[in-house]
Amino acid sequence: MSVITPPGQAPDQQVVADAPPSDSYLKRLGNLQSVWILGVLLLIILAFSLAAGDKFLSTSNFSLISQNIAVWAVLGVGMTFVIITSGIDLSIGSVLVFSSVVAAKVMAASGGDSWGVAGLGILAAIASGVAWGVLNGFLVAKAKIPALIVTLGSLSIALGLAQVLTGGIDIRSVPEALTDFNTYVRILGVPALPFVALVVVVIGGIVLHKTKFGRYTYAIGSNELGARRVGINVDRHLIMVYALSGAMAGLGAVLALAQFGTTTIAGQSLTNLNVIAAVVIGGTSIFGGQGSIFGTVVGLFIPAVLQAGFVIIGVEAFWQGVAVGTVLVAAVYVDQSRRAAALRGASAPNPLLAMFRTRK
Amino acid sequence: MPPLLEARGLSRSFGHVRALDNASFDVDAGEVVALIGDNGAGKSTMVKALTGNLPVDSGELFFEGERVTITSPHQASDMGMEVVYQDLALAPHLNPVQNMFLGREIPRRGLLGRLGFMDDKTMRTRAQAGFRELGGTVRSFTAQVGAMSGGQRQQIAIVRAITWANKIVFLDEPTAALGVVQTKNVLDTIKRVRDKGIAVVLISHSMPAVLEVADRVQVMRLGTRVATMPAEGTTVEQLVGAMTGALDYSTIDSKEGAA
Numbered sequence: 336m337s338v339i340t341p342p343g344q345a346p347d348q349q350v351v352a353d354a355p356p357s358d359s360y361l362k363r364l365g366n367l368q369s370v371w372i373l374g375v376l377l378l379i380i381l382a383f384s385l386a387a388g389d390k391f392l393s394t395s396n397f398s399l400i401s402q403n404i405a406v407w408a409v410l411g412v413g414m415t416f417v418i419i420t421s422g423i424d425l426s427i428g429s430v431l432v433f434s435s436v437v438a439a440k441v442m443a444a445s446g447g448d449s450w451g452v453a454g455l456g457i458l459a460a461i462a463s464g465v466a467w468g469v470l471n472g473f474l475v476a477k478a479k480i481p482a483l484i485v486t487l488g489s490l491s492i493a494l495g496l497a498q499v500l501t502g503g504i505d506i507r508s509v510p511e512a513l514t515d516f517n518t519y520v521r522i523l524g525v526p527a528l529p530f531v532a533l534v535v536v537v538i539g540g541i542v543l544h545k546t547k548f549g550r551y552t553y554a555i556g557s558n559e560l561g562a563r564r565v566g567i568n569v570d571r572h573l574i575m576v577y578a579l580s581g582a583m584a585g586l587g588a589v590l591a592l593a594q595f596g597t598t599t600i601a602g603q604s605l606t607n608l609n610v611i612a613a614v615v616i617g618g619t620s621i622f623g624g625q626g627s628i629f630g631t632v633v634g635l636f637i638p639a640v641l642q643a644g645f646v647i648i649g650v651e652a653f654w655q656g657v658a659v660g661t662v663l664v665a666a667v668y669v670d671q672s673r674r675a676a677a678l679r680g681a682s683a684p685n686p687l688l689a690m691f692r693t694r695k
Numbered sequence: 696m697p698p699l700l701e702a703r704g705l706s707r708s709f710g711h712v713r714a715l716d717n718a719s720f721d722v723d724a725g726e727v728v729a730l731i732g733d734n735g736a737g738k739s740t741m742v743k744a745l746t747g748n749l750p751v752d753s754g755e756l757f758f759e760g761e762r763v764t765i766t767s768p769h770q771a772s773d774m775g776m777e778v779v780y781q782d783l784a785l786a787p788h789l790n791p792v793q794n795m796f797l798g799r800e801i802p803r804r805g806l807l808g809r810l811g812f813m814d815d816k817t818m819r820t821r822a823q824a825g826f827r828e829l830g831g832t833v834r835s836f837t838a839q840v841g842a843m844s845g846g847q848r849q850q851i852a853i854v855r856a857i858t859w860a861n862k863i864v865f866l867d868e869p870t871a872a873l874g875v876v877q878t879k880n881v882l883d884t885i886k887r888v889r890d891k892g893i894a895v896v897l898i899s900h901s902m903p904a905v906l907e908v909a910d911r912v913q914v915m916r917l918g919t920r921v922a923t924m925p926a927e928g929t930t931v932e933q934l935v936g937a938m939t940g941a942l943d944y945s946t947i948d949s950k951e952g953a954a
Contacts, residue, residue, distance in 0.1 A: 546811035547800050554786045554797055557841075561784035565798035566769060624788035 368618025368670045369630030375662070376637050383644035391647050400643050401529035404635045406431075406594065408532040409587045410610045411631040412539035413468075413580030418614050419543075420576055421556040421623025422475060422482040427584045428606030429493035430467045434460040434588035435598045436497045439506035448511040456510070456592070461585035467493055468581020472574030490607065497600055507597045517593040528590050535586065540628040552576060556623025609638070612659065616666045637662055697760035699724045699894055700776075700863060705744055705754030714740040715751065716918035722863060727885060727895040729905040729926070732915035733938050738898050741915065742865050745896075746778050747771040775862030779869060783852040787841025791833055792822040794840055795855045825858050826850075829884050846877030853884055863894045870904050882908045902931040914938055 383391045390396070410427050417424045438460035445452050467489060474485040520527040543549035551572050554562040563569050591599055617634030619626025642655040698721040707715040715737050722728045732738050743749035745756070747765035756763050758774060765771050768778075785794050796818045802808030819836060826833050833847050833854075840848055849869055856864045866885070870878040878901075885895050885908050899905050905912060906926050914922040914937040922937040936942030 542811075545813065547802075547813055548811050550789075550793065550797070550800060550813065553788060554793075557786035557788040558784065560782070561786055562797070564768075564780065564784040566772070567798050624786070 367627070367630075368666070368673075369627050369633055371669070372616060372618060372630065372637070372666055373633050375666070376633055376640065379637065379640055379644070383640070383648065387644070387647045391644060396643055396647070398526055398529075400636070400639045401532075402526055402594070403642075404639045405528040405532040406587045406590045407606070407610050407613065407635050408529075408632060409535050409583050409590060410580075410606065411613055411635055412535055412628055413583030414610050414614050415539070415617075415619055415626055415628050415631045416543065416552055416576045417482075417580045418611070418619050418621060419552050419556045419623060419626045420573060421559075421621075422573070422576070423486060423611070423621075424471065424577065424580045425483065425486040425607045425611075426467065426471060426489040426493055427580060427587070427610060428603035429490045429497070430464055430581055430584040431588045431591060431606065432598065432600050432603050433467065433493040433497040434463045434585040435592050436500050436506065436600070437463045438588060438592060439509060439598050440500065442510055443506065443508045450510075450512045453510045453512040453516075456513070457586075457589050460588040460592075461582055464581040464583070464585020464588065465578050466581070467584070468578035469574060471581065472577030475577060476570040476573035494600075497598075501598070501600065503600065505598045505600055509592050509596050513589070513593040514596045517590075528594060531590060535583070536628055536632055543628055548572075548575070553624060556620075556625075558624075610635075612663050613638070616663055618666075618670060620670075696723075697757065698722060699759060700745065701757040702741070702745060703755045703757070705741070705751045705756075707740060707744060707749065707751045713918050715744060715754075717754075718915065718919045720745065720913060720920060722894045722896055724862070724894055725889060725892045726910040727889050727897060727908055729897045729899060729909035729912045730915065731899065731902075731905060731912060731934060731938060736915040736938070737918040738915055739867065740918075742778065742867065742896070742898065745771075746776055746865060748778075772859060775860050776865070777856035777860035777863075778865040779849075779852045779856045779867065781867045781871065783848055785840050785848055785852055785855075788839055790835075790837050791826070791840060791851045792819050792836050794851055795822045795825065795858060799859065821858075822854075825854050829854055829857070829887055832880060844877065845872045846874070846880055849873065849877070849881050850884060853881070853888070857888050857891070857893060860893060863896060864888060865896045865898070867898045868900065869897070870899060870901055878904060902934050905934070906931065916940055 380391075410431070414424060414427065438456035441459040442452050442456040445455055471482075471485055471489055474480050475482045516527050522530040525533065543552065551562065551567050554565075554567060555569055555572060559569060591603075595602075613634035614626070614631045615621055615634070616637060617627065617630025617632070619630060638655060638659040641658050642652055645652050645654055645658075701719075701721040703719050705715045705718045705720075706713065718737060718741060720730070720741055730738050730741065740749065744751050744754075745765070747767045747770050750766070756765060758765075763774075765774070771778075786797060789797065792815075796813075801814045801817050801821075803812045803814045808814070823836060826836075829850070833843070833850050835843075840851060843851075853864070853866070853869070856866075869881050869885075873881060882904060885897065888895055889910075897905065897909060906929065909926040912922075912924050912926050912929065912934060913920055914924075914934065916938060917940075921940070924933070924937075933942065
């Protein structure tokens, strides 16, 4: 992953190739993977527009696309935080299922179609999502079990428990307040679910880039030991990050209930991988320390736009999988080689590596 | 006047290994003290014990003449001591300003601050002032630290430490991974830190560097301090002799003899 050059190889003067601030802002922008991948998205949109014209470039098409990614966008916010800490959360799809089952049960038990009942369901969904997230975070941070294993386990457990609770049969009684919210409500001209997702995405971006919580998230992914040494409570922060991911899965459960009017027990088995792919396509490093919510959103649009476009121009939708997989690998490869090129000439990117090399 | 920080008769065992064996140490305000010794002589253990990173089995610490017990790194920070570790503990993906204030971010005023928003502008201004004061080679405050040279990273770590330490900075092998020019920069930085009145404790294997920058040299061997000598007039051979035990040192510190 990293370019290893002998430490101290580059003289100090050579490395600081820094343009004045005004210039460097643009340069930094251009260096962001999310900006490049936005270009790719625009190219895809351009290609489909040329091929299908107004049919593709219509409001209804993009409204449909945005509805299709609303749930994933909410999940993607939590996942971006988790991956920036160099963790992973495979359990989100199952936690979503579990939360939606709990919410549906709670709402069915209280009976009725009002917002009051829906509100109870929303609270129940988010609470059970947070509970799963805290459990994940605790096992990762305190028990030091690798996140991949912990969340693989909770993926299985949460889905299993959801099936136990329901006998494997989807619950179809969702209050009309929720389903109507999806079908009829438009806020500022945007359909309700994408609007909620947009709000979550914007808040997520602000928290990640502007607050201490976000800064510590980067710091832990970048150098966990360093973060501990400067006094950051790394364990607590990790638990909070996984809890955030769980909360997003809980909120995603509510949106999914509103969207489909039923729980989706069998329908979320690939949700985790799709969201992870979007996060990574958007330039968030699986090794931690860098990434952005904006990139994740762009990374979500690429598969959704491909799918919609293929349908419209009459290509079998199965090709979407092929295209997305290719974009994923290509995006990471390009990102990696650009980063390697940026670091060439500078000394080792990782001070931990430098430490190992200098030890006798 | 009592030393700024003094350790008397520290002992600490790990199983059968006596990492510190009745070891003493002292540093005065505004001086550079080099702590040298072969691998395993107890230098790092000593620094850990002095900065609240390691409890000792026995021994006493005195800070500005008062007896103290330092139980956590946090407490050491509050007393004005900072450690620059060999691995620097910088986050390579963050820029120098973000690294400098990591864990100590300045919140915005009012409600936003309570929500966790940070005052990036003030932090940038203060960081730039800190770097200006120490001179040195860090010129970009927006680039990732990971893309910088070893010397620049060392500089950032040192500036971070002295920004928060107003009494003592411990430097663990600050020149180990550096080239000639970069080493000189770091040594110049150390002198400037001392000129600000902050004491510097320098752990190093580089005898020429030690002799160039230190006021006093304390030599450890087998977990205890075997010699204290002024850097001036001391030769590399004498230092090595004391480190290896080849020379029986006549200038062994008097306190050691009493203890």
